Amino acid sequence: MTLRIVTDSSCDLPADLVRSLDITVVPCIVHFGDELLREGVDIQPSAFYQRLASGGVHPTTSQPSVGDFLEVYRELGRSGDEVLSIHISSKLSGTYRSAIQASQELSAGPRIEVIDSLQVSLGLGVAVKAVAELVRAGGSLDQALTFLERELPRIVCYVSVDTLQYLVRGGRASRIQGFLGSLLDIKPIMVVREGETHPVERVRSRKRLLERFSQIVRASANVRSLGFIHSVCLDDAQALAGRSSEAFPDAEVLVSEFSSVMGVHLGPRALGIVVWSTPERPS
Amino acid sequence: MSKAATPSLDTLDGVALRKMFAAATDALEAQAEAINALNVFPVPDGDTGTNMLLTMRAALEEAAGCPSEAAGEIAAAMAKGSLMGARGNSGVILSQILRGFSKSIQGKARITGGDIAAALQEASAQAYKVVTEPVEGTILTVIREVAAATTGQILSGTPTPAAVLDVAASSAKTAVARTPFQLDVLRENGVVDAGGEGLSVILQGALRFVVGDEGPLKVAAGQPSVGALPIAGRTEDEAPSAYGFCTEVLVKDCSVDTGRLRDRLSSFGSSVLVAGDATLAKVHLHTFDTDSTLAYLRSVGSVAHIKIDNIDEQHEAFSSRLPLLRVVGVVAVVSGDGLADLFRSLGVSAIVPGGQTMNPSARDLLDAAGTVAAETVILLPNNANVVATARQAQEIGSAQRIVVVPTQDLPQGVAAMLAFNYEQDAEANATAMDQARLAVRTGEITQAVRETRLEGRTVKRGQFIGLAGGQLVVAHAQVETAVERLLERIAVKKGDTVTLYFGGDVSQADAEGLAHRVCQRFPGVDVESFAGGHPLYHYLVSAE
Numbered sequence: 093m094t095l096r097i098v099t100d101s102s103c104d105l106p107a108d109l110v111r112s113l114d115i116t117v118v119p120c121i122v123h124f125g126d127e128l129l130r131e132g133v134d135i136q137p138s139a140f141y142q143r144l145a146s147g148g149v150h151p152t153t154s155q156p157s158v159g160d161f162l163e164v165y166r167e168l169g170r171s172g173d174e175v176l177s178i179h180i181s182s183k184l185s186g187t188y189r190s191a192i193q194a195s196q197e198l199s200a201g202p203r204i205e206v207i208d209s210l211q212v213s214l215g216l217g218v219a220v221k222a223v224a225e226l227v228r229a230g231g232s233l234d235q236a237l238t239f240l241e242r243e244l245p246r247i248v249c250y251v252s253v254d255t256l257q258y259l260v261r262g263g264r265a266s267r268i269q270g271f272l273g274s275l276l277d278i279k280p281i282m283v284v285r286e287g288e289t290h291p292v293e294r295v296r297s298r299k300r301l302l303e304r305f306s307q308i309v310r311a312s313a314n315v316r317s318l319g320f321i322h323s324v325c326l327d328d329a330q331a332l333a334g335r336s337s338e339a340f341p342d343a344e345v346l347v348s349e350f351s352s353v354m355g356v357h358l359g360p361r362a363l364g365i366v367v368w369s370t371p372e373r374p375s
Numbered sequence: 376m377s378k379a380a381t382p383s384l385d386t387l388d389g390v391a392l393r394k395m396f397a398a399a400t401d402a403l404e405a406q407a408e409a410i411n412a413l414n415v416f417p418v419p420d421g422d423t424g425t426n427m428l429l430t431m432r433a434a435l436e437e438a439a440g441c442p443s444e445a446a447g448e449i450a451a452a453m454a455k456g457s458l459m460g461a462r463g464n465s466g467v468i469l470s471q472i473l474r475g476f477s478k479s480i481q482g483k484a485r486i487t488g489g490d491i492a493a494a495l496q497e498a499s500a501q502a503y504k505v506v507t508e509p510v511e512g513t514i515l516t517v518i519r520e521v522a523a524a525t526t527g528q529i530l531s532g533t534p535t536p537a538a539v540l541d542v543a544a545s546s547a548k549t550a551v552a553r554t555p556f557q558l559d560v561l562r563e564n565g566v567v568d569a570g571g572e573g574l575s576v577i578l579q580g581a582l583r584f585v586v587g588d589e590g591p592l593k594v595a596a597g598q599p600s601v602g603a604l605p606i607a608g609r610t611e612d613e614a615p616s617a618y619g620f621c622t623e624v625l626v627k628d629c630s631v632d633t634g635r636l637r638d639r640l641s642s643f644g645s646s647v648l649v650a651g652d653a654t655l656a657k658v659h660l661h662t663f664d665t666d667s668t669l670a671y672l673r674s675v676g677s678v679a680h681i682k683i684d685n686i687d688e689q690h691e692a693f694s695s696r697l698p699l700l701r702v703v704g705v706v707a708v709v710s711g712d713g714l715a716d717l718f719r720s721l722g723v724s725a726i727v728p729g730g731q732t733m734n735p736s737a738r739d740l741l742d743a744a745g746t747v748a749a750e751t752v753i754l755l756p757n758n759a760n761v762v763a764t765a766r767q768a769q770e771i772g773s774a775q776r777i778v779v780v781p782t783q784d785l786p787q788g789v790a791a792m793l794a795f796n797y798e799q800d801a802e803a804n805a806t807a808m809d810q811a812r813l814a815v816r817t818g819e820i821t822q823a824v825r826e827t828r829l830e831g832r833t834v835k836r837g838q839f840i841g842l843a844g845g846q847l848v849v850a851h852a853q854v855e856t857a858v859e860r861l862l863e864r865i866a867v868k869k870g871d872t873v874t875l876y877f878g879g880d881v882s883q884a885d886a887e888g889l890a891h892r893v894c895q896r897f898p899g900v901d902v903e904s905f906a907g908g909h910p911l912y913h914y915l916v917s918a919e
Contacts, residue, residue: 275713275716275720275905276717276789276874276903276905277901277903278793290798291798293794293796294721294793294794296793296901296903297872297901300872
């Protein structure tokens, strides 16, 4: 019996890491009108942003269904494996609820633990990666749960957008409307805290945004992992990553692209940073 | 000064005191326009005469509603009315003078000349209390000189009100005449201080009443019509119906020029923007009548790319999800449609129209705050002439807590709003917003409304002048050059973001041309132009 790690495609972990750590990723669904595409399977981020920018039908996304999770859990349970299933914040997506329902259907089988990470994107991704490494090193399900309970709140994810039109179009801007300020070239910085998006500050110009992100990283201490997420602006993400890893040579640094779940709201040229500060050393 | 007239009064009761102040207000009304003309700065400015008159009227209105005949209570009502109605810096100081006066005679049914003398001492002290950096040669100097001249009469037998006011009025006149020697800017312009003159006129009006000379004051021709004066400060309706439909259209081969197009479109709606030129113009406006707007546009050119959004729906969808009571909201004093939209988009809950020449009263600010569902309201005066009024509103207070972030101009206000975070409490916001406003360097470009001097050289009326920190720093016949020199003066450097908020008198094309020129002149600087739509200032600039 082994312990299998399951997550969803919003974790934004690069495909090679997912493969090498044997993580099962349940795809979220992208809808272009009637066309349904499984994220990371039927459509990759680059194609997604191309279609998003082409101005055709505006896409929407949906969580994996209960059935999708049932299929995955059943498959893994067949070999008697335990499952630790870690997902995007339940306050931003219904994915966790689908997973929980599926796990309840299978309560008779091997143990399935479903965790609401209260994180998004690489904020979820770095935790999933760390747990997978912990399990590979022989960690038990209970050790993994203790680890997540302790470490998930220490991960902070900041996000900014280059244009507000996707947030507005997706209907996600209402709560933070007053913070966005669409008339000048303003980049709002938001933070995901306790699973929800909150305003942090607004800066003028993209140049300022990059500087500010760099400052936020440098002002951190005990950095274990850094994540840089982008949508069609790899150069900016890499530049930020380069500058940051100078400041924290021991930290793990991940760069990846926002998947469609976030991307549909953030639009092209969005940037995010993830800072995981912890006094504990990686096991 | 005093004429042979009907016997003067020995003491004043409330009724007489009210009449005395009414006479003083009449005198001020007769001189308001002349006092307005004493504007020393080459900048279109808040009209001191109008501001003081409106402040006195607010005082009288409150007194008229006071049922008591006791002098102390009438004075208290006047003080209260003037505190709420004070406009502009002179109005605020005048309201404090009335407040000091009223405090001194509190509880008295009738007042003697000695009481008036004592009250003038307290009035002077109170006026100085509200000014953090008193400047000589202003209304403050005048009230202090008046207090000094009348102090001897407090205990010297039993002077009549007329005797005390005679000394007060003549000492005020002398003090006003001296103001040009105390304040360089007055001497250079050959005028006396406007606020001081206003106080002097009030004292003379009061004197005329107590000596029994109730006839019309003989003054120079050209009585101002106060009814026609612009009164600032009606809070805009919070109703989302202020929006209508956000309409964007491309107009090709337009038969009228863009200026004309803009003017015409203003009759269809608000927030009108016209970019481009007659061959291809992009039009944006908020209107309820999209049909007529489009019909008009079709009559002047060929129309393409029509985009119409129902802003009310967007607004409603948003409003319905708002929490009932926020911890903190913001009220800003703003002039210009574009700037008002900008402030709203940054999270301001209510706008009080006004600014440089239309100074809102403390009551206007408090009324606007009252429309905001928040425990604490942050006030952004956005103009040096409004800061004192905002502080007055804070002091008067209301059911809500009022906090002033003393933004001196509109770009400082924008910087402060960028730092506003609705999730933070009032203290954290006030601190962050104050730091943000101080971190941005700002300046203003307008045309000199009178001849003046700058660094030994004459600046002609009509020249473009640049101000930084309220000081005249550059002047040039060409607006573009004036802006560039102003940017040099506020030390624009590589890496800065410069914003050019252009006024209603500047075309989008001119502003964009200037933005381009500034980009070339200052390498490594990001320049953004924004249609503020504000009056008087061709450009408001900021660098950060």
